[in-house]
Amino acid sequence: MIGFEPTEEQKMVRDAVAQLAERTLRPRIREVEKLRGLPDDVQQAAHAMGLPLAAFPEPVGGSGLGLVTQVLIEEELAFGDSAAGFALSGPGAYGWAALQLGGAERCKELIGAFLGDGAHQRFGAVAWGERKASPDRAGLVTTAERSASGGWKLRGEKAYVLNADRARSFIVFAQVDASAGWNGLGAFVVPADARGLRVLPRVDTLGLDAASFGGVALDDVEVPEGARLAHGGDAGRLVTFFATQGLIVAARAVGLARAAFEVTRDYCEQRKAFGKPIGHFQAVAFTLADRCMDLEAARAMVWRAAWMWDALSHAADGVTEREALLHTAWAVSFALEAAMRAGDDAVQLHGGSGFMRDYPVEKWMRDAKQLQVCAMTAEQADQLAALIALGRPVDPALVLPGAESQSVFL
């Protein structure tokens, strides 16, 4: 069947999030921006609704609503505030990394720490990015070596880490086998209070001000053998992890594009020039029409890719992982670019007012650009899509966001 309508359950969740977005997030976007984080009451409300764990499978402690529901939630949240999804507490990308690279059992164990009282103040973080590539080999500069006690010793500096200063635990990626390039990685669970781990100062960014971006320095941090995720070195799984995180960001891009489009359309109906609403000039109206088409297409593409991952997890409908990756790559690059066009045109059609912080559109333009360097860039997604279309193996060197190509915030 082909269908474009959420189930009753999905509609209930979506409508509840839409209400939160409309009543709480949108009116406070500037406050949240100044606060550089979501206020406690918003975090509490989101947790009370079960948003952070909605999509995770039931066996690991989630609600099992799947990725389609997740992208519906993300669009609504981002419609309220495009930074909200990034600033929301809970396991987030940390949880997905645990699931995809550690397996269900490990994920359940790690997610457990994000449940219960005070859960709304707990963050996880993924420490992947690095500022500079190794001059003499492929892969990550941060290394993991065997320690005397039979565990691992991590050394290096991670950058572009979302929620670094808030996280209680990290999943740190490091080079285990220096000669194996992107196939020689490992993923390690490292508590924030581990000896030798130093959280680096938060960086100021172009957009997504409510989200905290920073890094961690690892000075011979020792972790036990059990800290290593079983499949952290599996390049194929890493690509899937980045692609699915990219898809979640793409859903936020759809929410951002919708916000920018709707506010701009309303403005173009009210603002008059030469005796009529500016929207009644073709140059303006056609721009609005193009952004509307972008939005329709981006949303449907994100839905389709999300549906494929859900189908894949149920081994249903004959969907293959390569197909899901292809549709995800298309959705990611299309949605990210659509959001950028939406933000850009929103400021443009508001004219001088758009440049002023009295209006929300300049935030959306900055946030749209920032979104484009989170999880997976359009360029990486394009390389991924092309490799699949050409029937080639997915080369992690071309697709994973290394410092020598384009690092991303995650």
Added chain:
Amino acid sequence: MTIEFSLSPRQRETQAMIRQFAEGIVRPESLKWDREHGISHDFLRRIVAMAQAMGSSFMMGPNSADTKTVEVDAETRKKRQIGLTTIVSAEELAWGDAALMLCLPGPGLGGPPVRASGTPAQKERFFGVFADMSQELKWGAYALTEPGAGSDVAGIRTSCRKDGKHWILNGRKCFITNGGRASWNVVFATIDPALGRAGHRAFVVEKGTPGFSVGKIEDKMGLRASETAELVLEDCRVPEENLLGGEDSYRTKEGFMTAMKTFDTTRPLVASMAIGIGRAAYEYAVDFVKQNYVLSRPIPRYAAIAERLARVGRQLAAARMVTWRAAWLADQGEQNAKEASSCKALAGGAAIRACIDAIEICGAEGSIAGEHQLLQKWFRDIKVYDIFEGTGQIQRIVVSKRLLPELKSF
């Protein structure tokens, strides 16, 4: 209702069958048809026989089920306005040869207005023409465009006036697909140009009607196997029972709406055909790259070519999703004018880009006639998809008006 994207087993079966047919039987003939400006009746007869044997009308254009079932109950009509199977089939068939679809016998674009506005007796009479094509192939056609009125449909000048039990039509129609060989044309005329849309009347003008003649048959850039005719109406005497819907139905704006409603069902179909051509070019480019570049040696152009292929693939995927959604909305009995125009605009643009890029990706090779004639044919065929059934600009006008309720005209 759900969000899901798996074709039903029957749709998949149909898709696979048409794909096989397009590849094995249509493609090898495609260039010959293009050179000869037509498709042999023998070939078309075989297709008709095949379609009948399958008990399916998927090849006969939208709503062609009416050739067999004249009266469709209201519920069925509501539910099956376009049919996703038709949309999926159209893409596959156009992938084989786009002109073939336009040449298929049956009511063609003349079908939707007769179905939407015809009286039961008219439907029986005019669709009955196609009940038996074993001896002779028959076509219907849709004659709206005039030398002085293309996109501006309201500006038609072909006149009609009542004379006893007849209407007298005078004027010229141009660019009419299958108009010359049609058993009947749905001809739009006006009782008084000053009345605008309210003055419009739609007639079924049968071949052989006194005063009706076929003018020039056009020589075109592409779709050369399809007949594009000029129709001349000189004191053409049309019986009053051929006024579509009967005189009473024109008390409201119905006349113009008849013409426009047709587009809500045909635009997704045309969009789907455009996507089929675009996909043909895209796949051609992918194969070319596979054979000539990437697999044999490192290519400096690789990343740029990969990016371009990915862009083409994703734009087609975007257009396809909006097309499916427009068809799905129609099938749900919901308004889809905005989506029908959106998908048409997206598909035309994406498919033209696909053909242009495919030629460029093949480099100088791509422009050499001989081996790459098919690619060049698609390049010639595709342009009109951003022109007929409403230009890209017209689609944006339609979308703008749906976005800005206050906007009546530019």
